Amino acid sequence: MFLPLIFDLIALLGSLAALIILLSGWRRIPGREVKLFIASLLVFNSLYVFLLVMEWSGITRELDPYEDVIGALIPMWWVFVFYAFILNGRTLDLQKSEKEYRLLADNSIDSIWILDLDLNFTYINQAVERMMGFKPEEWIGSNLSDHSDPENLEIMKDAAARMLQAVPDTSGVTFEADMVAKDGSVVPLEISGKVILDEDGNPISLQGVARDIRDRRKAEKELLRERDFTRQVIDSLPGLFYALAGEQLVIWNQEFSTISGYSPEELSKLKGTDFFEGDDRTLIAERMQQVYREGSAMAEAEFVTKDGRKIPFVFSGKRCDFDGIPHLVGMGVDISDRKQIERERENLITKLEVQNAELERFTYTVSHDLKSPLITINGFIGMLRDDLGKGCSETIEHDLSRISSAADKMGRLLKELLDLSRIGRLVNPPVEVPLEELVHKALELAHGQIERRGVQVKILPELPTIYCDRVRLLEVMQNLIDNAVKYMGDQSEPRIEIGSRQDDGETVCFVRDNGIGIDPSYAEKVFGLFEQLDQKAEGSGIGLAVVKRIVEVHGGRIWVESDGIGHGSTFCFTLADRQ
Amino acid sequence: MIHWNEIVMLVIGVAVFSFSLAYAEELKRIPHWLVLRLAFYILLTAWAVTIVEGFILETTLNILEHLCYACGSLLLAVWCWKLSFGRKVGSE
Numbered sequence: 001m002f003l004p005l006i007f008d009l010i011a012l013l014g015s016l017a018a019l020i021i022l023l024s025g026w027r028r029i030p031g032r033e034v035k036l037f038i039a040s041l042l043v044f045n046s047l048y049v050f051l052l053v054m055e056w057s058g059i060t061r062e063l064d065p066y067e068d069v070i071g072a073l074i075p076m077w078w079v080f081v082f083y084a085f086i087l088n089g090r091t092l093d094l095q096k097s098e099k100e101y102r103l104l105a106d107n108s109i110d111s112i113w114i115l116d117l118d119l120n121f122t123y124i125n126q127a128v129e130r131m132m133g134f135k136p137e138e139w140i141g142s143n144l145s146d147h148s149d150p151e152n153l154e155i156m157k158d159a160a161a162r163m164l165q166a167v168p169d170t171s172g173v174t175f176e177a178d179m180v181a182k183d184g185s186v187v188p189l190e191i192s193g194k195v196i197l198d199e200d201g202n203p204i205s206l207q208g209v210a211r212d213i214r215d216r217r218k219a220e221k222e223l224l225r226e227r228d229f230t231r232q233v234i235d236s237l238p239g240l241f242y243a244l245a246g247e248q249l250v251i252w253n254q255e256f257s258t259i260s261g262y263s264p265e266e267l268s269k270l271k272g273t274d275f276f277e278g279d280d281r282t283l284i285a286e287r288m289q290q291v292y293r294e295g296s297a298m299a300e301a302e303f304v305t306k307d308g309r310k311i312p313f314v315f316s317g318k319r320c321d322f323d324g325i326p327h328l329v330g331m332g333v334d335i336s337d338r339k340q341i342e343r344e345r346e347n348l349i350t351k352l353e354v355q356n357a358e359l360e361r362f363t364y365t366v367s368h369d370l371k372s373p374l375i376t377i378n379g380f381i382g383m384l385r386d387d388l389g390k391g392c393s394e395t396i397e398h399d400l401s402r403i404s405s406a407a408d409k410m411g412r413l414l415k416e417l418l419d420l421s422r423i424g425r426l427v428n429p430p431v432e433v434p435l436e437e438l439v440h441k442a443l444e445l446a447h448g449q450i451e452r453r454g455v456q457v458k459i460l461p462e463l464p465t466i467y468c469d470r471v472r473l474l475e476v477m478q479n480l481i482d483n484a485v486k487y488m489g490d491q492s493e494p495r496i497e498i499g500s501r502q503d504d505g506e507t508v509c510f511v512r513d514n515g516i517g518i519d520p521s522y523a524e525k526v527f528g529l530f531e532q533l534d535q536k537a538e539g540s541g542i543g544l545a546v547v548k549r550i551v552e553v554h555g556g557r558i559w560v561e562s563d564g565i566g567h568g569s570t571f572c573f574t575l576a577d578r579q
Numbered sequence: 580m581i582h583w584n585e586i587v588m589l590v591i592g593v594a595v596f597s598f599s600l601a602y603a604e605e606l607k608r609i610p611h612w613l614v615l616r617l618a619f620y621i622l623l624t625a626w627a628v629t630i631v632e633g634f635i636l637e638t639t640l641n642i643l644e645h646l647c648y649a650c651g652s653l654l655l656a657v658w659c660w661k662l663s664f665g666r667k668v669g670s671e
Contacts, residue, residue: 007645014652018659025663042655049648056645068584075591075626078619079598085609086602 005056008049015046031088034081041077044070111189111210114196117203119144119160131189131212133182152177156191160206163195167203170195176213188213240303240313240332245325247271247288259334261306272328277304284315291317291328303332312339361528369413373406380406416542423549428469435463435509438470439498442477449485453494457481460499464507466575472550479543480511480571487569489516506574514568523560551575588626596623611661618654621647 019042022035029035051067054060105112105125111132114123124139132139132147145153155177162173172194178186193208234241235254243251249270257264260275276284280301290297296318302310317330384399439459443450450457466473481496488494497512518526527548551558555576562569599606599616609615625647632640 003642004645007642007649010649011645011652014649014654014656018652018656021656021659021663025659028663038659042659045652045655049652052645052648068582071584072587072591074622075588075595078592078595082595082599082602082606082609086605089605089608 005053008052008056011049012046012053015042015049018042019046030092031084034084034088037077037080037084041074041081044074044077048074108209110212113208113210115144115160115206117164117205119157119206122205131181131210132179132187147179148177149180152179159191159193163193163206164203167195167197168201170197172208179210188217190216237331239334240315242272242328242330242332243320244272244288244328247273250327259303259305259311266306275303276301277310287315287317288328291319291330292326295319300335312336366417370410373410373413376406377403377410413542416546420542420546420549423472423546423553428471430467430469432465432467433470433473434465435500438466438474438477439463441474442481445478446481446485449482453485453488455485455488455494455496458495458497460497462500463498464500464509466509467577468554468575469550472553476547476550476573477511479547483543483571484511484513484515484569487515488513489566491515508572508574510570510572512568512570517565517567518560518562518569519565520562523562526560527558547571547573585626585629589630592623592626595619611658611665614654614658614661618651618658621654622651625651 019039022029022039022042026035029038048067048070051063051070054063055067106127108125108127109130111127112123112125113121113128116122120143121140124136126136128139129135144156148156155175159173159175159177166173172192174190174192176188176190178188181187190211190213191208192210193206195203196205196207198204234251237253237255240256240259241251241253242249242256249267249272252267257267260267262270272288273281273285283299284301287297287299296316298314298316300312300314303313304310312335313332314335315330315332317328320327320329380399380402384396384403387395387399436459443457477498481498484496485494491514493514495514498510499512500507500509502508527544548558551573556574558571558573560569560571596619599619606612606616625644628640628644628647632644
């Protein structure tokens, strides 16, 4: 019987001690409701054990009914204590969450705002002061129209209308607009907003975030400026500039578009190999592979433009990786001039080789033909010496005549050689001359031999007007007519036709005869120095060489057409255009 | 002998026990929760034992019941001490 009483006394002391401790530390315990419920629990517990002490000590049992009631209250009060703690915890959580949210909002670099449906600001965080210069309390209560010009206000009103029209979709909109700061400066903002709905789904406000994008705008301007600068640099590059991703053309300069003749839209669909044909296309494809494989390559190829022109270029390529994707970047340089110079040099070399050969032949021929009269003179001088010794006047006269004849021949040869050497050195200014006029003049000069031989001359209509050294071209026509008359052979109806024709857009002048003709194998040889197919014919064999030289000095060509011996011949020549 | 008030105490006690299990996560945040929970469980034991003593081991279980009151009350005192003057724990 004592043990329960002792335990009850201990319980009473413990419970009272707990109550005293609680009261002494009252301020340190959070939550008014929590403290009250704990205190009341301890009071009920103390009363209960006190009544147990009364009962077990035998002092009185009259308080048993109170003991029953208080005993039932104790477990119930535990629920209150627990629930008070739970509510207190939730309140603390809420306060903490709100505190964190405020902290977050106040420290946000972006402005967080709430607008009512009349576009009045009901909340804005501290960031507005940094962004716009207004304190939050100055901003709250103002209308959106107080901070923007009419144009930007319209943009924002339109965005708000779109947000409201999208209800019940509250995903929101993002747009850019400018607002006016306190100092009057314009602040570009990226604004995201959404509609806030009440429990019934009706819009009650607009909420969102505004971000100051001055730095971004500045960076974008800088980027655009750099891009423009780069574009200008690329466009100012001479020749072609290009960048390929794989085979696809992705970047090119203005010159590329100009030279190729393709529009930017067309170029964006073309591959690098699309500008080449045949072997060049294969070569370029190989070189492109080489660039991607080995890092760089070069190639010479003919660039084919949209209108089919072929322009020689030397292309370079280097591999560059952008965003991990290999690109080919390079340039093409027009080498038309270089190619032209190379061609001219090759032509010059060929011409020099021909002239060297001609010079050798000339030297040999001249020395041989000049030697002939010298041998004659020398021989007849010996004979003259003998005849003088004998005093035979008849043979002396004959010897002197032969010596004189050989000297004349030599003199004539030297004169003609001098004339030949002067062609191209001594020139008259070129003029436009109707060929017909030259032909008539030449016929006048050859009138005697034409008459003697009874040659019929026919001048065909529509002879061209030519741009030439008049004196030299007269010489050409005179030589060709002389030559035609000279080689008439036994022709019973000798005839000469002088005319012109168009061959591949080129004007070809000709002198045609029905004379002895020329074996085609001698067609080139007849224009050589001292070349005479008929050794019995008159002349030195320099005439056609002179004609050829004059025509070539005029940038033209001369050739002979003949179906062979007995079929006549046609001497044709062209002259360079006036340009 | 079984008293009706003892039955009521036990029933409410079991209900509180269930409540404590249901809200265990939130109740864990009570400062020094282990001490308070132990005090409650000991008192719950006392409320159960006082019913059982009506059927078996009356004297022994009666002593145990009062022992539980004593321990529970002392633990409440300890918890109040920790709550008022002990090291701050939990979320408060």
